[in-house]
Amino acid sequence: VTTALDLGRVETPAAVVDRDRMEANARRVVAYCAEHGLHWRPHIKTHKSRRIARLQLDLGARGLTVATPHEAEVMSSVTDDLLLAYPPVGEARLERVLGLPGSVDLKVALDSTAVLAPLAAGARAAGRSVGVLVEVDVGLRRVGVQGVDEAIRLAEAVAAADGVDYRGILFYAGHIRGTGPAEDEGIARLSGDVAAMRDGLAAAGLEPGIVSGGTTPTLWRSHEIEGLTEVRAGTCIFNDRDALAVGAAREQDLAYSVLATVVSTAVAGRAAVDAGSKALAKEPRGGRGTFGRLLDRPDVEVVALSEEHGMLDLEGTDWRPSVGDRVRIVPNHVCVSVNLQDRLLLEGADGDVEAVALEGRGRLSGAPEAGR
Numbered sequence: 001v002t003t004a005l006d007l008g009r010v011e012t013p014a015a016v017v018d019r020d021r022m023e024a025n026a027r028r029v030v031a032y033c034a035e036h037g038l039h040w041r042p043h044i045k046t047h048k049s050r051r052i053a054r055l056q057l058d059l060g061a062r063g064l065t066v067a068t069p070h071e072a073e074v075m076s077s078v079t080d081d082l083l084l085a086y087p088p089v090g091e092a093r094l095e096r097v098l099g100l101p102g103s104v105d106l107k108v109a110l111d112s113t114a115v116l117a118p119l120a121a122g123a124r125a126a127g128r129s130v131g132v133l134v135e136v137d138v139g140l141r142r143v144g145v146q147g148v149d150e151a152i153r154l155a156e157a158v159a160a161a162d163g164v165d166y167r168g169i170l171f172y173a174g175h176i177r178g179t180g181p182a183e184d185e186g187i188a189r190l191s192g193d194v195a196a197m198r199d200g201l202a203a204a205g206l207e208p209g210i211v212s213g214g215t216t217p218t219l220w221r222s223h224e225i226e227g228l229t230e231v232r233a234g235t236c237i238f239n240d241r242d243a244l245a246v247g248a249a250r251e252q253d254l255a256y257s258v259l260a261t262v263v264s265t266a267v268a269g270r271a272a273v274d275a276g277s278k279a280l281a282k283e284p285r286g287g288r289g290t291f292g293r294l295l296d297r298p299d300v301e302v303v304a305l306s307e308e309h310g311m312l313d314l315e316g317t318d319w320r321p322s323v324g325d326r327v328r329i330v331p332n333h334v335c336v337s338v339n340l341q342d343r344l345l346l347e348g349a350d351g352d353v354e355a356v357a358l359e360g361r362g363r364l365s366g367a368p369e370a371g372r
């Protein structure tokens with residue numbers, strides 16, 4: 001919906017997306033994947049928006065990745081090719097996942113028979129077949145079967161069960177960040193581990209059709225992971241300070257910022273803005289233990305956060321803002337900042353602004369009392 005939104009007058013804090021940069025980011029990923037025979041299945045947790053998911057698909061993404069039942073429900077109206085990269089544990093979650101439209105080719109990642117058995121039983125009862133990717137731990141130590149033997153055992157159980165369909169493997173190498181010798185080694189080890197996993201499964205007659213991986217920090221090295229078929233990178237649609245810090249994005253790839261207003265300059269050496277932890281999220285990752293930086297003044301950082309106040313450090317700059325001035329802040333981690341917003345304001349190069357809904361936010365569909 002295009003309305004006469006004026007970023008000079010809109011109430012702050014407000015989340016602003018540079019539309020050209022966002023589209024350029026998407027095009028780059030699609031081109032990279034095409035060059036290397038990979039598919040891009042973006043994780044939509046970053047934007048949670050149908051509008052942006054459609055853009056990704058229109059530009060060449062193959063299906064979408066989601067984490068929550070609500071995201072799955074919302075995105076099922078955008079694509080029939082969905083991957084739930086989260087174990088559907090518990091009746092409430094499972095019921096919603098199995099209640100997705102029958103037209104959806106649903107794939108689910110899991111790492112145990114404790115998750116598999118109710119999923120298969122529920123799928124049979126619902127009269128549908130659910131694709132399963134065996135999730136493998138490649139070093140993050142979060143979820144995932146441990147090693148080839150366990151993967152084979154679980155894949156055999158999937159292949160033997162009715163109601164589910166063995167489709168391949170999935171991993172999330174969130175522990176590999178940055179560039180440098182440690183990352184080179186990490187990627188080489190990952191590639192070796194994935195190849196061994198694939199060979200082991202193939203020898204057992206369980207060759208994975210899908211090998212799903214790929215994060216934003218490792219995005220541009222995905223082709224070094226032997227046998228990978230799809231990349232789930234999501235953050236790359238907007239990028240953030242973390243993506244910049246690990247060398248996965250350049251300044252001109254920063255598409256997201258929080259528009260904020262200076263509300264006080266009373267304290268020497270600082271300026272208070274109206275973007276606090278409820279707009280930026282308090283993630284001291286990346287950077288130097290600070291929470292954000294100005295888009296056009298990288299040396300001006302957010303050094304402290306209250307819920308509705310962000311404190312800019314002016315010690316290292318000659319810039320002296322006045323009360324009422326507007327600034328754009330790049331957060332450390334964009335996905336959690338987006339999750340705090342009511343909408344995104346997509347700004348075109350010609351100055352037009354489009355308000356975009358974040359339909360995938362929250363956990364419930366419909367009225368609160370409908371919550372299962």
Ligand SMILES: Cc1ncc(COP(=O)(O)O)c(C=O)c1O
Pocket residue numbers: 043065085172214215216217232233234235236
């Ligand atoms: C399972 C899974 N896949 C894909 C992604 C996307 O990775 P990134 O945020 O680095 O783009 C994430 C991010 O947390 C994830 O948890």
